[in-house]
Amino acid sequence: xxxxxxxxxxxxxxxxxxxxxxxxxxxxxxxxxxxxxxxxxxxxxxxxxxxxxxxxxxxxxxxxxxxxxxxxxxxxxxxxxxxxxxxxxxxxxxxxxxxxxxxxxxxxxxxxxxxxxxxxxxxxxxxxxxxxxxxxxxxxxxxxxxxxxxxxxxxxxxxxxxxxxxxxxxxxxxxxxxxxxxxxxxxxxxxxxxxxxxxxxxxxxxxxxxxxx
Amino acid sequence: xxxxxxxxxxxxxxxxxxxxxxxxxxxxxxxxxxxxxxxxxxxxxxxxxxxxxxxxxxxxxxxxxxxxxxxxxxxxxxxxxxxxxxxxxxxxxxxxxxxxxxxxxxxxxxxxxxxxxxxxxxxxxxxxxxxxxxxxxxxxxxxxxxxxxxxxxxxxxxxxxxxxxxxxxxxxxxxxxxxxxxxxxxxxxxxxxxxxxxxxxxxxxxxxxxxxxxxxxxxxxxxxxxxxxxxxxxxxxxxxxxxxxxxxxxxxxxxxxxxxxxxxxxxxxxxxxxxxxxxxxxxxxxxxxxxxxxxxxxxxxxxxxxxxxxxxxxxxxxxxxxxxxxxxxxxxxxxxxxxxxxxxxxxxxxxxxxxxxxxxxxxxxxxxxxxxxxxxxxxxxxxxxxxxxxxxxxxxxxxxxxxxxxxxxxx
Numbered sequence: 314x315x316x317x318x319x320x321x322x323x324x325x326x327x328x329x330x331x332x333x334x335x336x337x338x339x340x341x342x343x344x345x346x347x348x349x350x351x352x353x354x355x356x357x358x359x360x361x362x363x364x365x366x367x368x369x370x371x372x373x374x375x376x377x378x379x380x381x382x383x384x385x386x387x388x389x390x391x392x393x394x395x396x397x398x399x400x401x402x403x404x405x406x407x408x409x410x411x412x413x414x415x416x417x418x419x420x421x422x423x424x425x426x427x428x429x430x431x432x433x434x435x436x437x438x439x440x441x442x443x444x445x446x447x448x449x450x451x452x453x454x455x456x457x458x459x460x461x462x463x464x465x466x467x468x469x470x471x472x473x474x475x476x477x478x479x480x481x482x483x484x485x486x487x488x489x490x491x492x493x494x495x496x497x498x499x500x501x502x503x504x505x506x507x508x509x510x511x512x513x514x515x516x517x518x519x520x521x522x523x524x525x526x
Numbered sequence: 527x528x529x530x531x532x533x534x535x536x537x538x539x540x541x542x543x544x545x546x547x548x549x550x551x552x553x554x555x556x557x558x559x560x561x562x563x564x565x566x567x568x569x570x571x572x573x574x575x576x577x578x579x580x581x582x583x584x585x586x587x588x589x590x591x592x593x594x595x596x597x598x599x600x601x602x603x604x605x606x607x608x609x610x611x612x613x614x615x616x617x618x619x620x621x622x623x624x625x626x627x628x629x630x631x632x633x634x635x636x637x638x639x640x641x642x643x644x645x646x647x648x649x650x651x652x653x654x655x656x657x658x659x660x661x662x663x664x665x666x667x668x669x670x671x672x673x674x675x676x677x678x679x680x681x682x683x684x685x686x687x688x689x690x691x692x693x694x695x696x697x698x699x700x701x702x703x704x705x706x707x708x709x710x711x712x713x714x715x716x717x718x719x720x721x722x723x724x725x726x727x728x729x730x731x732x733x734x735x736x737x738x739x740x741x742x743x744x745x746x747x748x749x750x751x752x753x754x755x756x757x758x759x760x761x762x763x764x765x766x767x768x769x770x771x772x773x774x775x776x777x778x779x780x781x782x783x784x785x786x787x788x789x790x791x792x793x794x795x796x797x798x799x800x801x802x803x804x805x806x807x808x809x810x811x812x813x814x815x816x817x818x819x820x821x822x823x824x825x826x827x828x829x830x831x832x833x834x835x836x837x838x839x840x841x842x843x844x845x846x847x848x849x850x851x852x853x854x855x856x857x858x859x860x861x862x863x864x865x866x867x868x869x870x871x872x873x874x875x876x877x878x879x880x881x882x883x884x885x886x887x888x889x890x891x892x893x894x895x896x897x898x899x900x901x902x903x904x905x906x907x908x909x910x911x912x913x914x915x916x917x918x919x920x921x922x923x924x925x926x927x928x929x930x931x932x933x934x935x936x937x
Contacts, residue, residue: 332722338754403717
């Protein structure tokens with residue numbers, strides 16, 4: 314079963330479907346498990362209204378008049394809006410679904426679908442969104458903490474992470490062992506690291522984030 | 527032809543040479559002259575030989591049994607022979623593919639009967655290669671006009687033949703793909719049209735079950751959701767009806783019918799919708815129309831479709847004046863012309879250009895098959911369906927159908 318507690322309570326299911334009745338019926342189904350639903354008739358309407366800070370997931374029909382589901386997904390990707398997209402596909406749209414998944418869609422479900430299956434997938438998408446937001450928040454906090462270090466503290470941190478003892482660090486930076494000791498304590502405190510292995514993990518993560526940015 | 531002529535002349539010259547020799551023997555006085563003539567003839571033969579040897583296409587002589595009497599270097603290359611000894615005296619049929627031997631024999635026979643022929647055949651060369659050859663052949667006659675050999679000029683047409691085959695295969699494949707994709711597209715379109723109402727019904731029903739289980743489904747909600755389910759079931763039924771109409775087109779039963787009668791019956795069939803949406807309908811029917819040869823049910827369906835479209839266009843646009851006019855008159859070409867006009871919003875040029883396309887619809891629940899089917903119905907009867915419209919000026923569908931061939935019209 315899906316861990317409902319992981320989905321943020323404010324998370325909303327955004328439904329985009331040009332078929333008004335289908336959109337309304339999806340709302341009726343999804344609201345039955347007490348999830349907030351917002352429906353849109355076109356991809357454009359959604360893009361105009363949605364703000365990336367809003368947690369949730371997007372349920373899209375691949376076949377739509379005007380901007381197609383695939384095109385909308387492209388735009389989300391360009392804007393780096395990470396909201397998970399759950400595609401609804403019809404008969405003969407398998408190729409489209411494959412394209413969507415390759416382009417980074419979260420999941421797809423084929424019409425006609427089982428309601429439990431659909432609701433499970435929505436829960437999973439919401440959980441993924443919550444998870445993503447949490448790691449994003451963690452990453453930002455980590456970067457902020459690194460930024461709060463002074464130049465000297467950063468140097469000390471990198472050498473500590475490289476596994477050098479205080480004495481060698483002191484020699485390399487032309488400081489006294491006592492000063493290195495102080496810097497090292499400040500680094501651990503500012504980074505909120507409980508142990509050296511903690512600090513190593515943070516430093517690696519930070520390096521990874523910087524290289525992907 | 528030049529070759530035959532050349533060989534003819536050569537034969538003639540040879541005869542002349544013998545005559546000349548005989549004369550020389552008798553008349554020594556003219557010996558020198560004849561020697562000169564002989565040299566000239568020899569030179570002439572050499573020149574002819576050189577030309578044939580240098581000829582880029584295969585030149586050969588066959589006897590009546592198909593044995594090779596003579597062949598030039600180009601001919602040797604054509605069958606992958608190294609030297610004349612490989613083929614001289616051999617039967618040409620040794621290289622002809624089995625399925626073409628009979629025809630080849632027939633052509634040789636015809637040439638020996640005095641005809642000129644041209645034909646193509648498949649060969650298996652001495653080198654084991656497969657090729658297509660094309661031969662032009664004619665009889666070679668001696669000085670007395672007796673046919674002494676089959677003379678042919680042959681070229682390799684393998685590349686040309688392959689290109690032809692490929693073009694043919696390509697054409698067949700294209701036709702198949704076009705058929706398949708039309709069917710596939712239609713199946714996908716139908717599936718989508720059916721899936722929409724079915725998905726909605728399932729969502730409404732399952733959502734209701736969950737609400738019932740949680741004990742929070744009000745009486746009003748129940749009423750409204752059941753209404754939605756019913757409407758969507760009807761919508762699915764409508765899609766199926768469209769498909770049935772479409773399928774019916776395949777079993778048409780044309781007979782002599784009067785257009786005015788069909789219009790009257792189409793109006794009767796759509797009367798309910800016309801009245802329900804406050805539309806008035808005016809008929810301006812010419813009563814000296816010739817009969818047409820058509821399936822009355824199909825034409826009626828097409829007319830109903832045009833009327834329904836007009837009603838829907840005016841209703842959707844909220845037109846205050848809702849009027850349909852159906853007019854008939856004889857067309858210039860001796861057929862009939864029908865016009866179905868409405869006082870609706872009309873269409874932009876862009877929309878007008880697409881209305882006859884399959885799966886194009888301006889209606890939210892439209893399948894986009896109606897006008898495309900209507901057009902193919904009219905075209906089945908050798909007629910034409912077109913649209914005259916402009917934004918704000920209503921839409922006017924016109925079609926023409928030729929008169930039935932028989933002059934006798936049904937009552």
